[in-house]
Amino acid sequence: MxxxxxxxxxASIYALICCGYVLIYRVSRVLSLAHGELMMLAAYGLxxxxxxxxxxxxLAVAVAAGLALAVGxxxxxxxxxxxxxxxxxxxxxxxxxLGILLRGLMVLAFGTQTQYPLRDLGWANASFxxxxxxxxxxxxxxxxxxxxxxGGLFAFLRGTRWGLRMRAAGQNxxxxxxxxxRLHGIYALAWALATFTGGMAGMLIACDxxxxxxxxxIGLKAFPAALVGGLDxxxxxxxxxxxVAGAEVLLIHYxxxxxxxxxxxxxxxxxxxxxxxxxxxxxxxxxxx
Amino acid sequence: xxxxxxxxxxxxxxxxxxxxxxxxxxxxxxAMTGPVAGTYAPVVDAMKAYLEHLNAKGGVNGKxxxxxxxxxxxxxSRAAANxxxxxxxxxxxxxxxxxxxxxYAPMVAEAKAAGIPLYFAGAVCPKDTFPPADPLQFCSTAxxxxxxxxxxxxxxxxxxxxxxxIGFAAMAIPVSxxxxxxxxxxxxxxxxxxxxxxxxxxxxxDYTPFAxxxxxxxxxxxxxxxPWVSQVRTFEAMRRLGWAGRxxxxxxxxxxxxxxxxxxxxxxxxxxxxxxxxxxxxxxEMRAVAHRAxxxxxxxxxxxxxVAGMVLExxxxxxxxxxxxxxxxxxxxxxxxxxxxxxxxxxxxxKENHFRTRQYYRVWRWDTSANRVARVQDWRxxxxxx
Numbered sequence: 018m019x020x021x022x023x024x025x026x027x028a029s030i031y032a033l034i035c036c037g038y039v040l041i042y043r044v045s046r047v048l049s050l051a052h053g054e055l056m057m058l059a060a061y062g063l064x065x066x067x068x069x070x071x072x073x074x075x076l077a078v079a080v081a082a083g084l085a086l087a088v089g090x091x092x093x094x095x096x097x098x099x100x101x102x103x104x105x106x107x108x109x110x111x112x113x114x115l116g117i118l119l120r121g122l123m124v125l126a127f128g129t130q131t132q133y134p135l136r137d138l139g140w141a142n143a144s145f146x147x148x149x150x151x152x153x154x155x156x157x158x159x160x161x162x163x164x165x166x167x168g169g170l171f172a173f174l175r176g177t178r179w180g181l182r183m184r185a186a187g188q189n190x191x192x193x194x195x196x197x198x199r200l201h202g203i204y205a206l207a208w209a210l211a212t213f214t215g216g217m218a219g220m221l222i223a224c225d226x227x228x229x230x231x232x233x234x235i236g237l238k239a240f241p242a243a244l245v246g247g248l249d250x251x252x253x254x255x256x257x258x259x260x261v262a263g264a265e266v267l268l269i270h271y272x273x274x275x276x277x278x279x280x281x282x283x284x285x286x287x288x289x290x291x292x293x294x295x296x297x298x299x300x301x302x303x304x305x306x
Numbered sequence: 307x308x309x310x311x312x313x314x315x316x317x318x319x320x321x322x323x324x325x326x327x328x329x330x331x332x333x334x335x336x337a338m339t340g341p342v343a344g345t346y347a348p349v350v351d352a353m354k355a356y357l358e359h360l361n362a363k364g365g366v367n368g369k370x371x372x373x374x375x376x377x378x379x380x381x382x383s384r385a386a387a388n389x390x391x392x393x394x395x396x397x398x399x400x401x402x403x404x405x406x407x408x409x410y411a412p413m414v415a416e417a418k419a420a421g422i423p424l425y426f427a428g429a430v431c432p433k434d435t436f437p438p439a440d441p442l443q444f445c446s447t448a449x450x451x452x453x454x455x456x457x458x459x460x461x462x463x464x465x466x467x468x469x470x471x472i473g474f475a476a477m478a479i480p481v482s483x484x485x486x487x488x489x490x491x492x493x494x495x496x497x498x499x500x501x502x503x504x505x506x507x508x509x510x511x512d513y514t515p516f517a518x519x520x521x522x523x524x525x526x527x528x529x530x531x532x533p534w535v536s537q538v539r540t541f542e543a544m545r546r547l548g549w550a551g552r553x554x555x556x557x558x559x560x561x562x563x564x565x566x567x568x569x570x571x572x573x574x575x576x577x578x579x580x581x582x583x584x585x586x587x588x589x590x591e592m593r594a595v596a597h598r599a600x601x602x603x604x605x606x607x608x609x610x611x612x613v614a615g616m617v618l619e620x621x622x623x624x625x626x627x628x629x630x631x632x633x634x635x636x637x638x639x640x641x642x643x644x645x646x647x648x649x650x651x652x653x654x655x656x657k658e659n660h661f662r663t664r665q666y667y668r669v670w671r672w673d674t675s676a677n678r679v680a681r682v683q684d685w686r687x688x689x690x691x692x
Contacts, residue, residue: 019547023512027514027515031511124339124343129339129343129347129348130348130560130603130604130607131344131560136567142546143546144546151548153546222511225512226512230341230344231508231509233341234341234508238511270518270519274505274506274519275478275505277506277515
């Protein structure tokens with residue numbers, strides 16, 4: 018039972034992070050390699066708001082979530098918007114440069130010390146029993162948050178006008194633009210949502226394990242899960258995360274903990290050999306890449 | 307190169323060389339930014355603050371000490387470039403490393419080529435600093451491979467009347483794994499039963515899968531010797547899984563602050579630097595120096611850098627003006643620094659031993675009834691021998 022809980026928590030972390038990669042790629046064909054840094058920036062946002070509104074933790078969380086959305090939209094407006102019409106490679110390189118810039122700025126602004134936003138919010142990460150297993154409060158929030166994010170996104174994409182526009186822009190931007198869809202607004206929304214979901218993962222990881230520079234690397238570690246599922250499929254990101262997390266947890270438990278670092282990439286290699294476009298990805302997307 | 311260029315280069319180089327000759331110049335390559343900066347930047351910042359304070363008081367032998375700090379982000383390639391720059395352009399008397407062990411090789415090579423001392427401060431002491439020491443490598447960092455595990459397991463044995471079933475946690479970096487492998491072997495010779503060993507990769511998004519395996523092995527003690535993040539997260543994950551045993555781990559820079567955050571009486575830290583709770587006169591001095599320098603790190607993080615500053619001062623004081631690397635090496639080969647209580651005794655280097663001749667260990671934990679950090683074991687010496 019404990020293994021199932023461990024898989025669910027780890028898969029939730031990966032799924033929340035992957036969600037951002039997929040949203041941006043699906044809508045704008047850009048692979049954001051600044052996702053880990055944006056995730057960490059959102060976590061620092063929570064740290065800042067937790068200090069500012071220490072008496073009102075829920076307000077601090079709400080403001081931090083709003084900031085994450087705003088930062089995503091701002092990144093598009095300030096940088097990625099200018100990449101429209103440029104090659105995909107140029108856009109990807111722009112995200113790499115953005116990541117380096119953000120990393121430096123975060124060290125300057127927040128220093129190198131580990132921070133504990135959960136403590137600043139005045140909350141504790143107690144654990145509770147789930148059957149014969151135990152799960153931490155933050156672990157439960159991760160699972161619940163992932164379910165809500167994915168449920169919300171599926172409903173948004175399928176059941177709302179903006180969701181329909183977003184899908185249209187992703188499938189055929191030229192046709193969508195000719196039908197009156199404002200592509201820049203859609204892309205900005207995709208960046209905002211991606212930063213929000215990644216940021217949510219960053220905030221929850223920071224609440225569980227503290228906030229420090231290694232968070233960026235965790236952002237990259239989740240990337241194979243997105244590729245396994247298919248880079249343009251939200252369902253794929255969810256399933257890919259479950260597969261990678263499952264393999265990781267089971268190998269740690271039954272084989273060797275050292276394998277945990279390479280498992281995501283082993284699964285990814287196997288997938289690239291058998292089905293390069295991922296479990297739920299579109300074959301034509303691969304051709305575009 | 308044309309004659310004009312040569313003259314221009316000479317004009318630029320002359321004032322630099324002159325400036326360098328007016329001070330004792332020490333070159334530092336450190337992980338000031340990057341993922342592990344939290345461990346290393348406070349050491350360099352404290353050392354800089356100490357030396358600025360020293361310069362304000364008149365410097366060493368009437369000359370200021372100039373620290374040239376270059377950031378290597380814990381990357382070997384950057385460390386190599388830094389070492390080259392420090393030796394060839396800054397003409398430093400000594401190289402100093404405060405970074406990950408992966409940056410050591412290029413700096414050792416550069417120090418050897420230039421024949422200048424290489425001092426590790428706040429970075430793990432390489433084996434070459436232990437007796438019989440490499441002629442050029444020195445170290446003042448608090449932790450020492452093998453000795454730390456000997457002290458920690460001796461403490462576990464002394465604390466436990468029932469049979470010890472011990473688990474081990476390391477990070478997947480050579481220095482941590484090597485030490486935990488050593489501790490596992492040592493535990494057997496001490497009559498303990500090693501039950502499980504988990505090695506976590508850096509970084510790990512969730513420590514629970516590793517903690518689950520450790521908890522399932524049902525140890526009554528755990529020992530971890532790794533970067534702080536790995537040590538404390540493994541412990542916290544085990545506690546959340548309901549494990550009720552005792553856990554001993556290395557007291558890194560942030561240990562005192564972290565004991566107050568974790569607040570668990572079963573969580574012990576073993577270390578060789580005094581805690582601020584001792585409230586020594588040198589602690590008041592550290593606070594004043596940190597305040598003057600405007601350091602943002604908690605004062606408890608600064609001990610390691612302050613010790614390095616004291617060691618540098620002592621070594622340079624014994625290096626008469628004009629300084630040469632050879633004079634400095636001679637001074638370092640016969641050095642005894644009074645650390646004013648920051649450690650259990652003086653730091654002593656000899657020609658054979660560039661680590662220290664005696665290492666003193668203390669153990670602390672959180673006292674839940676007194677609601678403060680409590681000392682569980684006072685200074686216990688271990689002689690460092692060949």
